Amino acid sequence: MCLSEAMTVHLVVRVSSALMALLACSLARRVLTAHLQNSIMKLVHASQIFYRYSYQLPPGKQNHTCGGADKWADFSSSKELFCSGGSYCPSTIQKNPCSSGHYCRQGSTSQEQCFRMATCKSQSENQNITAYGILLFAGLIFILLIIYNCSDQVLATREKRQAKSREKAVQSVRETAQAREKWKSAKDIAKKHAVGLSSQFSRTFSRRKSTRHSDQLKGLGQAKPGTDAALPPMPPNEQSAGTSKGKKKDKSSLTQMIHAIEEDPNSHEGFNLEIGDKNIKKQTGKAPKGKQLHTQSQIFKYAYGQIEKEKALQEQNANLTFSGVIQMAGDTEISKRPPIEVAFKDLTLTLKGKNKHLMRCVTGKISPGRVSAVMGPSGAGKTTFLSALAGKIKGCTMSGMILVNGKMESIHSYKKIIGFVPQDDIVHGNLTVEENLWFSARCRLSADLPKPEKVLVVERVIESLGLQAVRDSLVGTVERRGISGGQRKRVNVGLEMVMEPSLLILDEPTSGLDSSSSNLLLRALRREALEGVNICMVVHQPSYTLFKMFDDLILLAKGGLTVYHGSVKKVEEYFATLGITVPERVNPPDYFIDILEGIVKPSTSSGVTYKQLPVRWMLHNGYPVPMDMLQSSDGMAASAGENSAHGGSTPNAGSDGQSFAGDFWQDVKCHVEVNKDALQHNFLKSSDLSERITPGVFQQYRYFLGRGGKQRLREARTQAVDFLILLIAGVCLGTLAKVSDETFGAIGYTYTVIAVCTIFATHLWLWKVEENRGALLLLAG
Numbered sequence: 001m002c003l004s005e006a007m008t009v010h011l012v013v014r015v016s017s018a019l020m021a022l023l024a025c026s027l028a029r030r031v032l033t034a035h036l037q038n039s040i041m042k043l044v045h046a047s048q049i050f051y052r053y054s055y056q057l058p059p060g061k062q063n064h065t066c067g068g069a070d071k072w073a074d075f076s077s078s079k080e081l082f083c084s085g086g087s088y089c090p091s092t093i094q095k096n097p098c099s100s101g102h103y104c105r106q107g108s109t110s111q112e113q114c115f116r117m118a119t120c121k122s123q124s125e126n127q128n129i130t131a132y133g134i135l136l137f138a139g140l141i142f143i144l145l146i147i148y149n150c151s152d153q154v155l156a157t158r159e160k161r162q163a164k165s166r167e168k169a170v171q172s173v174r175e176t177a178q179a180r181e182k183w184k185s186a187k188d189i190a191k192k193h194a195v196g197l198s199s200q201f202s203r204t205f206s207r208r209k210s211t212r213h214s215d216q217l218k219g220l221g222q223a224k225p226g227t228d229a230a231l232p233p234m235p236p237n238e239q240s241a242g243t244s245k246g247k248k249k250d251k252s253s254l255t256q257m258i259h260a261i262e263e264d265p266n267s268h269e270g271f272n273l274e275i276g277d278k279n280i281k282k283q284t285g286k287a288p289k290g291k292q293l294h295t296q297s298q299i300f301k302y303a304y305g306q307i308e309k310e311k312a313l314q315e316q317n318a319n320l321t322f323s324g325v326i327q328m329a330g331d332t333e334i335s336k337r338p339p340i341e342v343a344f345k346d347l348t349l350t351l352k353g354k355n356k357h358l359m360r361c362v363t364g365k366i367s368p369g370r371v372s373a374v375m376g377p378s379g380a381g382k383t384t385f386l387s388a389l390a391g392k393i394k395g396c397t398m399s400g401m402i403l404v405n406g407k408m409e410s411i412h413s414y415k416k417i418i419g420f421v422p423q424d425d426i427v428h429g430n431l432t433v434e435e436n437l438w439f440s441a442r443c444r445l446s447a448d449l450p451k452p453e454k455v456l457v458v459e460r461v462i463e464s465l466g467l468q469a470v471r472d473s474l475v476g477t478v479e480r481r482g483i484s485g486g487q488r489k490r491v492n493v494g495l496e497m498v499m500e501p502s503l504l505i506l507d508e509p510t511s512g513l514d515s516s517s518s519n520l521l522l523r524a525l526r527r528e529a530l531e532g533v534n535i536c537m538v539v540h541q542p543s544y545t546l547f548k549m550f551d552d553l554i555l556l557a558k559g560g561l562t563v564y565h566g567s568v569k570k571v572e573e574y575f576a577t578l579g580i581t582v583p584e585r586v587n588p589p590d591y592f593i594d595i596l597e598g599i600v601k602p603s604t605s606s607g608v609t610y611k612q613l614p615v616r617w618m619l620h621n622g623y624p625v626p627m628d629m630l631q632s633s634d635g636m637a638a639s640a641g642e643n644s645a646h647g648g649s650t651p652n653a654g655s656d657g658q659s660f661a662g663d664f665w666q667d668v669k670c671h672v673e674v675n676k677d678a679l680q681h682n683f684l685k686s687s688d689l690s691e692r693i694t695p696g697v698f699q700q701y702r703y704f705l706g707r708g709g710k711q712r713l714r715e716a717r718t719q720a721v722d723f724l725i726l727l728i729a730g731v732c733l734g735t736l737a738k739v740s741d742e743t744f745g746a747i748g749y750t751y752t753v754i755a756v757c758t759i760f761a762t763h764l765w766l767w768k769v770e771e772n773r774g775a776l777l778l779l780a781g
C-alpha cells in the first residue's frame with residue numbers, strides 16, 4: 001500500500017506538500033504537543049489535502065511497515081526519511097546511485113536527465129548549470145553595456161534631427177528675410193525711377209495733350225468727315241490699345257505699380273514666401289492658426305518667420321511716430337491677453353493659532369500692462385504678500401478685500417492664467433531647457449491651440465530670455481552639471497511665461513543674477529507687459545538702471561506694512577515730502593531699504609523715524625489707521641511692525657504666560673488649520689473664469705508619461721551601473737552561498753538583500769557628499 005501510494009505522487013505536488021510539511025513540522029515541533037499533532041494529522045488525513053512523501057525503509061529493516069510516513073517527522077533531524085540526494089529510490093527497498101549525465105534530488109524515485117549544456121557527474125544531486133550562469137551573466141553585461149553607451153544616443157539622435165530641421169528653418173527664414181530686404185530696396189529704387197519717369201511722362205503728355213487739345217479745339221469746326229477728328233473721343237485705354245500700344249501699355253503698368261507702391265510701400269507683392277504666414281493669410285483671410293503645418297520643419301519655419309516679423313515690428317516701434325503707435329495699438333498682430341487687475345483694500349493677514357500679523361492694512365492695486373516691484377527688508381512679508389495675491393496663502397486668516405477686475409471674485413477662478421515663479425527652482429534637472437518649456441506649454445496652454453502656435457510660444461520665450469545657446473542642454477542635477485545658475489533662473493521664469501499668463505507673479509527672479517542677466521530678464525518681462533500682462537515681482541537690491549525699468553513700486557516695512565505704493569518715478573518725490581532725500585551717488589532703493597532696516601538713520605529735518613513711515617503713508621493717502629499703529633508712531637507703545645518683525649506678540653498674543661500644554665495645544669491647532677487650508681486649496685473647486693480649456697487629466701497624464709520616459713532614459717546610465725554592481729555582487733554571493741533544498745537558498749537571498757541595501761545606502765551617502773562638497777566649495781571660495 002505504501003509503495004503504490006509513493007509511486008503515484010507527482011513531483012510538483014510532492015515538493016509543495018514537502019514544503020508545507022516542513023514549515024508545519026518545524027512550527028508544530030516547537031508549539032504543539034504530541035496529542036495536538038495527532039489530531040492535526042488525522043484531520044489532514046481525513047481531508048485528503050496532502051499526499052504522502054516517497055518513503056524509504058530504514059536500512060536493514062525489510063519488513064518495516066510504512067506506518068511511519070503517516071506521522072509528522074522533523075526533516076532536519078532525520079534526513080533518511082527521504083531517498084537521499086545523488087540516489088534515487090524506485091521502490092521502498094531499492095536505492096540506486098545516480099548515473100553520469102543525470103541528477104537525482106533528495107526524495108527522487110527516478111533519475112533526471114541533465115540539460116544540454118549542464119554537466120552532471122555520477123551521483124550528482126543537482127546539475128551543474130555554470131555554463132548557463134556564465135551565458136546569462138555575459139548577456140546581462142552586454143545589455144547593460146548597450147544601455148550605458150547607447151541610452152544617450154537615442155535621445156541625442158532625436159535631438160540632432162530636431163536641431164537639423166530647426167537649423168534649416170532658421171536658414172530659410174534668414175534667406176527669406178534677406179530676399180525681402182533686397183526686394184524692398186529694389187522696389188524703393190524702382191519707385192524712385194518710376195516717380196521720375198511718371199513726372200517726365202506727365203510733362204510730355206501734358207504738353208502733347210495740350211497741343212492735341214488745341215488742335216482738336218482748332219479742328220472742331222473744320223474736321224472733315226471720315227477723319228479722326230470727326231469721331232467721338234475714345235476712352236484712354238482703348239486709345240492706347242488702338243494706337244501706340246507698347247509705350248502706353250508700359251505707362252499704364254508703371255502707373256499701377258506706382259500706385260501699388262504708394263498705397264503699400266511695405267507690400268511684397270511678386271515676392272513669394274516659401275512658407276510665410278502671408279501666403280497662408282491670403283488663403284484664410286485671417287491670422288494663420290498653423291493647422292496646415294505638419295512637418296517639424298514647416299512648424300519651425302512658421303515660428304521663426306513669425307518671430308522675425310515681430311522683431312521687425314519692434315525695430316519699427318523704436319522710431320514710431322504717435323500715429324504709428326495708434327496704428328500699432330489697433331494692429332491685431334499684437335495679441336493682447338485677457339486683463340487681470342488685482343486691487344486689495346486693507347489686506348491683513350494673521351497667522352492662525354498664534355494671532356501674529358504677517359501683513360497689515362495693505363491697500364493698493366496692480367494693473368495689467370505694468371511691471372510692479374515689491375521691495376523691503378528681509379522678513380518684511382514680501383513673499384507673504386505675493387502668496388496672498390496668488391491665493392496661495394495657507395494657515396492664515398485674511399481680512400480686507402481682494403478685488404479681481406473690480407469684482408469680488410476668487411483669484412482661484414483665474415488660476416489657469418496666473419503664473420507663479422517661486423523662490424526655489426521648479427525645473428526638472430534631467431530634461432533639457434526646451435523639454436522643460438515644452439512640457440509646461442503643452443500642459444498649460446489652451447488645449448485647442450494648434451501645435452505650431454505652441455511651438456511659436458515656446459520659441460518666442462526662448463528668444464526673449466536669451467536661451468537659444470542652451471536650449472538643448474540639460475538643466476542639470478546635483479550629479480550632472482548643467483546650465484549656469486543664471487540660465488536656470490531664466491528657465492524657471494520661462495516655465496511660467498510659456499503658459500501665456502495674464503498675471504505673472506515672481507518671487508526674487510533676479511536673485512543671484514548679474515546685472516546683464518537681470519536686465520535681460522526684465523526686458524523680457526517688459527515685453528510681456530506690452531501684451532497686457534500684469535507683472536508683480538519681489539526684487540532685492542536692484543541697480544539703478546534696473547530700478548528705473550519698473551513702473552510701480554510697493555515698499556514694505558517689517559510686519560507687512562506699506563511704506564509706499566505708486567509710480568517708481570514719484571517715490572523720491574514722496575520721500576522728499578517727508579524730508580527724506582536720497583544722498584548723492586546713493587542708489588535710491590538701497591537707501592530706502594537701509595532706512596527700513598534701521599541701518600541708516602534718515603537725514604530728515606522733519607524728525608520722521610523709520611517706524612513712523614507706514615503711518616505716514618496711510619495718513620498721506622487718507623487710509624484709516626488702527627489705534628495701536630497710531631500710538632506706536634507717536635512713540636507711546638511698542639510698534640506693531642517692530643513686534644511682528646521680531647517675532648513678538650501682536651493683538652491677542654500672550655504666549656509668554658502660557659503653560660507647555662497651552663503652547664502645545666496652540667501648535668496642534670495651528671497645524672490642523674494649515675492642513676485644512678491645504679486641503680481646501682487642493683480640492684475645493686472654484687468656478688473657472690479664465691476662459692481657457694487646458695488639456696484634460698488623461699492628456700496631461702500622457703504628457704507626464706512621456707516626460708517620465710525621457711527622464712528614465714537619461715538616468716539609464718546611472719541605473720545600468722547600479723544593476724552591474726548588483727549583478728556582480730549577486731554572482732559573487734551566489735557562488736559563495738551554498739544553495740540546498742533545506743534552506744531554499746535563504747542565505748543567498750539574505751546576502752542579496754544586504755547587498756541591495758548597502759548599494760542604496762552608498763548612493764544616499766554619495767548624494768550627501770556631493771551636496772556637502774558643493775557647500776564646502778562655496779565656503780572655501
Ligand SMILES: Nc1ncnc2c1ncn2[C@@H]1O[C@H](COP(=O)(O)OP(=O)(O)OP(=O)(O)O)[C@@H](O)[C@H]1O
Pocket residue numbers: 351358376377378379380381382383384385394395645
Ligand atoms: N506660515 C508661516 N508661519 C509662521 N511664520 C510665517 C509664515 N509665513 C511667513 N511667516 C513669517 O512672516 C514674516 C515674513 O515672511 P516672508 O517670507 O514673507 O518675508 P520676506 O520679506 O519674503 O523675506 P525674504 O526677503 O527674506 O525672503 C517672517 O518673519 C516669517 O517668519
